[in-house]
Amino acid sequence: MKTATVAAFLIVTWILIYGSPFAGEQPKVGHYYNSPELILPMTFAHLDHTSVECIDCHHNYVDDTGGDSCMHCHVTNVEVWPLLEEQFHDLCRGCHEDLAAKGEAGGPPRQCIACHVADQIP
């Protein structure tokens, strides 16, 4: 077991440096959307969300708190930026989880790699 534990820690070190050899796509952290710190890429396919009311996500349509793309404020505004992870996990993952809890198909509720890839679909 000691050997297995040492092997496990070596595997973790390898994954930290080079990533998983089995996971397929390996997203790279970067200054996406001009973020002040390194963040993971995110994807959002509008075409997959046509059944969702626009206002459910685009709060600025009614509260007049911003314009341009979501990331324009959520990454560059100094008050909003620290909440990026919490807000988008709550919004995206929370909605997927609510649908899953009802037994409805609603997109990936938890797998990180399902969302943290570069945008590919409009």
Place this chain on the structure above:
Amino acid sequence: MHALTLFIGVIWLIAFLDSPSMGGGWVWDANNALGLAALAGMLYLTIPGGARRNVRAHQTLGYAVLAIVLLHALWFLLDDGVAREFITPNAPLYMWTGITGLVLLAVLVFLAEMPARQRVHDGFSAFRKWHQALATAAIAGSIHHIIASGFYFQTKFQAVLLIGLAIAVIFGRGIWTKARWSPHTTPAKFLVTCVIASAVFTGIRNLVL
């Protein structure tokens, strides 16, 4: 009823009290079920065996529980390319409490072996005091990791029940001794129980509901 089965059953019951149909996919749920079964194993290991305790069996079961926890961690890291971000300094607190629980469990297991135990502790009473304290800290870290990650135990009611179970097991040692539920499961039986319980957990989340 066997105490290990009871603990797994109670944890499963609490997990299914809210949103029983919410699954994260086969791989996600199976791996998390293994993590929850490992928590049951950690609770099981805290049951006092009294004079009838088989120390060697307790030690080997500790290795089996550690193996399941390592499998739980490595599976995520190997399966999901993003998971490694959750073991970096930027990781959320619940990941660090989980990692702390794993490290403490490894320390518990390896430092309980002779001659390491004799090198670290002055006597058996000092060893036992530290062993119990570290075990409590490892369980506390694991429970925070489970609750704060907020998937299967999202409601306060579930959190209170899970914490209550751990408190009852850790601090109700006299009850377990009187019930003569001394731990005697072998590593092989524990591993088989983990696999079966994980399959049931995953099946219910992804097939039944």
